[in-house]
Amino acid sequence: MSVFDGRAVLWATMLGGTRLSRRIGGRHTASPASACESPSENSMKTGRRHFVRSVASASAALAAAAWSPARAASDVPGTSAAPLSLTPGRWSPNNVARLRAVLAEHGATSPRYRAERRPYAVFDWDNTSIMNDCEEALLMHQIDGLHYRLTPGQFSAILRQGVPDGPFDAKLGYTTIDGKPVRMEDIAADVEADYRWLHANYRGLAGDKPLDEIRRSEQFRDFRAKLYFMYDAICDTYPVEIGYKWIMYWYAGMTRDELQAMAFDSNVANLGDALRKVTYESSRALPGRTGVVAATHFHGIRIHEEIRAVMDTLRSNGIDVYISTASLDDVVRVFAGHAAFGYGVPAENVIGMRLTMADGKYVNEYLPDWHFNYGPGKTVGIRRELQSKKGYGPLLVFGDSDGDAWMLRDFADTAVGVIVNRMKQGEIGLDSRKAAEQIGAKDARLVLQGRDENTGLMVADERSIKYGKREPRLLA
Structure with missing residues (x-):
């Protein structure tokens, strides 16, 4: 891929893409982006700040047009001079209200905020922070x-x-x-x-x-x-x-x-x-x-602009961002940390699977004594790498599957667990049903966030649309 092609791809993704090609049954059709709520003047300004920072990051990184370990999260601008507010984007209105309430209560502008006890959020990566794996x-x-x-x-x-x-x-x-x-x-x-x-x-x-x-x-x-x-x-x-x-x-x-x-x-x-x-x-x-x-x-993969923006908003409000993934940590660190993609997560903030290395190369052996970072293992990883050092659990947790179900519900310090709704059964299905019962509640502990798998975009609803379908559904 040329420098120009790479820049075009990522600029189109960053802007949300008003026309995303999709192939269903051998035919190519154009899918319009989901409509956003009309933002207020303040949220428009905040949105522009998110956008400008994303443009600066993507443009600078894509000039290299290749992977470089030096192009890490440290190249992405840090916290803003003033805390950002959460823009509605394609979030469910109920979820916008719930997340804003958490920010008001626990963020840097809150009277109860303590810089020496910075809150933190944990995000799954595949099919939560991005569309697909x-x-x-x-x-x-x-x-x-x-x-x-x-x-x-x-x-x-x-x-x-x-x-x-x-x-x-x-x-x-x-x-x-x-x-x-x-x-x-x-x-x-x-x-x-x-x-x-x-x-x-x-x-x-x-x-x-x-x-x-x-x-x-x-x-x-x-x-x-x-x-x-x-x-x-x-x-x-x-x-x-x-x-x-x-x-x-x-x-x-x-x-x-x-x-x-x-x-x-x-x-x-x-x-x-x-x-x-x-x-x-x-x-x-x-x-x-x-x-x-x-x-x-x-x-195909799509960047979830709403997730990328909420990470930025959390950091600007004094809340640290971590990733917990069931993929190899070094693989996810590229997407989460390289300035081309705009998430701005430092390598040390990614907890994932690990392989043994010998003579500077990976070996086909899982790292001994390292937990299996999936399902209950994600809770183990958070407790081992974060809670044991900080003394408290995550304020927010984001996930989509059985691999995330336990960490979404296991920590007493968690105010909200956000489930990207893939209408799954199993353990995440249990969490999803609890979230469905709490839709609209001001103190909801679990919430569902909808997505259209045909476009890869979130939708302003708790319901999602499966790939190849048109009708939204709430649960499996």
Whole structure:
């Protein structure tokens, strides 16, 4: 991507985008941005301040047009001379009122505010601070570009690492396209054979063929579909810890700078992509031991301007911002901290998954004695890294899924837990039902925030619109 293309992508995203291309059923349509409430004169001025700061940050960073570890959150302007007020944007009106009340009671202008006991907020990253999942996007980006630092033997070992043999869950659809069981040992053998061919032939590994020629091969087609199928099947068939660690092991052999450069490129590419679900079918010419499978990936990422602005507002009101993510911490640090994206979260404020490093490179081993930062583990991480040092829990928590359900409800110091409403069941479904019962309450402990998955934009409602649908819904 050129400097100009990258700048255009991020400027369009920063402005909210009045026309976002989306592909549904093979047709391209234009989706208008959701209408905002008419802001008051004061909120317009505040909005302009958010905008000017975002423009300055994005313009300066994009001049480099590439990842650089020096372009970190420290490059983003710090707290304002005067505290910002929360602009309505596309927040539910009930949520604007609730968040403003929390700021008035706990922010820097409150008589009860104590600088030596600064409040803090914790945000989930994927599908909360952004639309879609940056690490799953990175998995597809890595597959598409064959960005590996692995010999065939090393690749083969990671392919099977921690995953039991046997069939994946057929009841959840993890079968061949003609309904036959898919066994881990069979699909792993097929993907291993594909990678051996790709490694021997691609000039970026050990061969001499360019990537565009490689991508036209049956081996690549088989590799992409079956490897992504494996990720989904592993996550849904086995405890989530197996799949969430497995996706990170593919970074083995990379330095931190190499991984973060790849993550930066993936972020920019996905911000410029349409929000579209694409189904990839494996090669019919090379069925292998498994047969033919299909895997669907949700392409595209969107910045949630309302989340980015509320982070800025919190900091300006003396409230610190932290991220708790179930992705690798170094991957999320690129999106959360690089000035190109405008969130301004320092690297040390990101709590996530961690890999072992040896000789400056990642190893396919989860860091010993580091908690698994998902579900109850996010509460463990907050208590370990924040509450134990500060002496108190988070004032605000933002999340969207079962991975966040516990931290949304576990801390007595939390005034409000904000749920980006994806109409899920499970643990987050329990939290969501409690939030639905409290809609409009002045002291609501949990609130729902709506989003339109077709545009990637929040909507001024508690209800959300699923991708490919038009009608908003409140609960699963």
